[in-house]
Amino acid sequence: MNELLALFTRSSKLMRAAADEAMSQHGVRVGQNLILEVLWETDGLTPGELAGRLHLATPTVVKSANRMATAGLLLRKPDPADARLVRLYLTDRARAVRQAIERERDDLERRMTATLTPEEREHLRNALSKIIEQLAGDPGPAPGGASPAETQAAPRSAQPPEAWV
Amino acid sequence: MNELLALFTRSSKLMRAAADEAMSQHGVRVGQNLILEVLWETDGLTPGELAGRLHLATPTVVKSANRMATAGLLLRKPDPADARLVRLYLTDRARAVRQAIERERDDLERRMTATLTPEEREHLRNALSKIIEQLAGDPGPAPGGASPAETQAAPRSAQPPEAWV
């Protein structure tokens, strides 16, 4: 029963395992590559900003960033203007593995869709997008149904959230 | 970049979160519902058997089963014939929540595919099956490529693995 659910959980676990195995060859765990991905674009973000862009809880980012700091991938510096903030900066080592990690991501995506036709890939993209849209907005099975226009209503922040993953 | 990868990780996290929220209303966490799903069909399995059917590592099942035992969902009894084995039995409470949990699974599947046409659902099933087949068999990017016929070659066990999730 619930075939789609089963297929989904199975495939996501397989993908995660494959990704972790691939990234670990370069000293980066699967959860850390997401943080790197964002910092490679804009260095010096705070844990809260990273959590927002990655759709993660702040403590998750804090813990991961601490591990990455002890692993020599990140540097934690206090913000000079606001003592509440901590800014995370890439080390040379983090910058050095960028190409390798991105290649692993490409390889994985290619590997997982190896037996899919371009059409099937397009269908998959479309279906996943719809699922995300469906699950991200509404807080639950609201009977009336919230208007889809309200999805992703910009918060009071000037900077757009820029959802990454 | 890696759009499919990003869509996949995002949707799987959303699904997992939605599933956990739904199941938790009935005192069952998302990882526990898998164990229940199997035991509802065949009660009294060992941790190792469960791990095999669910594609999990044995310690994962052991820890989860212990939590479920203290939560009053499972009973751990030593096997009378083989003192190495532990058999896990459902409690009345575990049997009682079966309908509710299964309904939550149905609801979630319906909710996530709410905006998909039957055709799109079929495409999704097809694509996920192909991805699983692709990632489950080969241990890596083997250049020669293992023959696909070898996938799921039956081990020496008489009982088929009966992969569930």
Add this chain to the structure above:
DNA sequence: GGGTTCTCGTTAGCCGGCTATCGAATGTGA
């Protein structure tokens, strides 16, 4: 200027994955 409120990161603790290792029990073979 000073109290209140808000915002941020940190900590503690839970769940669910994993590997490595260990100890106990069974099975096997000389």
Add this chain to the structure above:
DNA sequence: TCACATTCGATAGCCGGCTAACGAGAACCC
């Protein structure tokens, strides 16, 4: 029969998610 190999669950410890509670600092508003 008895040593050795195998098998199984348990333990320790890691990573990556989460919520709840806390404390320090900024911002705000008298």
